[in-house]
Amino acid sequence: MRGTDETSGSLFSYVDLEDRIPAKHPLRKIRQVVNDALFSLDPEFDRLYSVDGRPSIAPERLIRASLIQILFSVRSERQLMEQMEYNLLFRWFVGLGIDDPVWVPTVFTKNRDRLLTTEMSRKFMTAILAHSEVKPLLSDEHFSVDGTLIKAWASMKSFQPKADAAPPDRADGPDDPPPPPSPSSSTAAPEPSHTEIEPMPRKTSRNRNAEADFRGQKRSNATHASVTDPQARLYKKSPGAGAILCFMGHTLMENRNGLIVQAEVTQADGHAERKAALEMVNRHSPGSTRRLTLGADKGYDSADFISxxxxxxxxxxxxxxxxxSAIDGRTTRHSGYAVSQKRRKKIEEPFGWAKTVGSMAQTMLRGTERLGAQFTMTMAACNLARLPKLLAT
Structure with missing residues (x-):
């Protein structure tokens, strides 16, 4: 018998979001771990917020909404708020009821940026790793480190000469406006005898985004800086690649299951990877008396870093x-050296996940502080995405 295509039009509907989510959905285990981690951070949240004034968005909901945006590759906060209007899975994970209103995108962004600093993102990652079910998955002796480039939200046209640098040697292009005439020039137009109202200049696409030819110019970080993001640096990691305006993201990975335990964002230069590696090891295991191992690629083979x-x-x-090479037979003769060299390559997997799923191939944020908070939260989301399978085995 053919069914009827009629709208029910019922006035009341009782929907329990808990019953709408499948029992074996991977977000159930992720939400459990996240809620336990947020509960342990409750004293930290109390210190951040005042006891007086209007109540803001709950910090637990801000963090869960940020995780949803990363896990499902939602490209903007406005699209996230739009999807939370009708996506019951998103509402259930964040903690909103079926009748609860969704926040205004700008209000959500302001509240989240005040909460999710780099320090708070690190505390959230530490709370996840300290979970009773997650901690046995970690190795406390064997680690790997590496770095990757994160393209900045700035174009090459914004890479302009600094104010204290000499102007570049190049002729004016055909689209450059002519210089204003000198007042003492004989060709200057005479002063009008009456007041004239000059028309407003029209904005054209050529004036807004004029063509630029960089061929033959010498452009370096010493003489140029981006006017869009002054902290971005012109850099490249491989000899055959072109230099881009970018930042450098660093991670410290434990070698047992390949989970990220530390994350850092710095300006891109040739010494940033080694400096960040020392800082992350110190931050993760301060004053450790137990012998640790650290796997890395050839870019870390430096005498001062090894020392x-x-x-x-x-x-x-x-x-x-x-x-x-600063590495000799004292290190390479042991079997653990070959194991570390094999395991360290798994650190590329979180980088690939962050750039494809987590939208870290090119950031839309400016500055190392805001980007550092986003990068750390993305790496924490990468760990969470792997937990359902790891805990199931």
Whole structure:
């Protein structure tokens, strides 16, 4: 019998969001771990908020909504608020009832930016790793480190000469406006005898985004800076690639299951990876007397970096350069060196996840502080995305 296509039009509907989510949905385990981590951070939230004034958006809901945006690759806060209007899964995870109003996008963004600083994102990641079900998955002796480039929200046209630098040697282009005539010039137009109202200049696409030819110009971080994001740097990691305006994201991974335990964002330069590695090891295991191992690629094969690791009671399992390597047979003769070199390559998987799912290929934020908070939260979401399968086994 054919069914009828009629709208019920019922006045009341009783919907329990808990019954709408499948029992084996992976977000159930993720939500459980997140809620336990947020409960442990309750004293931190109390110190951030005043006891007087209007109540703001609950910090627990702000963090859960930010995780949903990362896990489901929602490209903007406005689209996130739009989807939360009709997506019951999003409402259930964030903690909104079926009749609760969704926040205004700008209000949500303002409240979230005040809460999710780099320090708070690190505390949230630490709370997740300290969970009673997650902690047994971690290794406390063997780690790997690496860095990746994050493209800045700035174009190459914004990379302009600094104010204290000499102007570049190039001729004016065909689209450049002519210089204003000198008042003492004989060709200057005479002063009008009456007042004239000049028309407003029309904004054209050519004036807003004029063509630019960078061929033959010498552009470096010493003489140029981006007017859009002054903290972005022109950098490239591989010899065959082109330099881009970017930041550098760093992660410290434990080698047992490949979970990220520390994250850092710095300006891009040739020494940033080694400096960030030392800071992350110190932050994760301060004053550790247990012998640790740290796997890394050839970019970390530097004499001063290897010396600093040995002073920190860390065995440097760093890939050797073909010439002038600081790693000798004292390290490579052990079987653990080969194991670390094999395991360290798993650190590329969180980078790939962050750039495809977490939208970290090019950030829409400016500055290392805001980008650092977003990068750390993305790496925490990457850990959460892997937990359902890891805990199931």
């Amino acid at each position: 600093d690791l040995r002073q920190m009671c860390v065995t440097p399992h760093v890939a050797r350069k073909s010439r002038h």
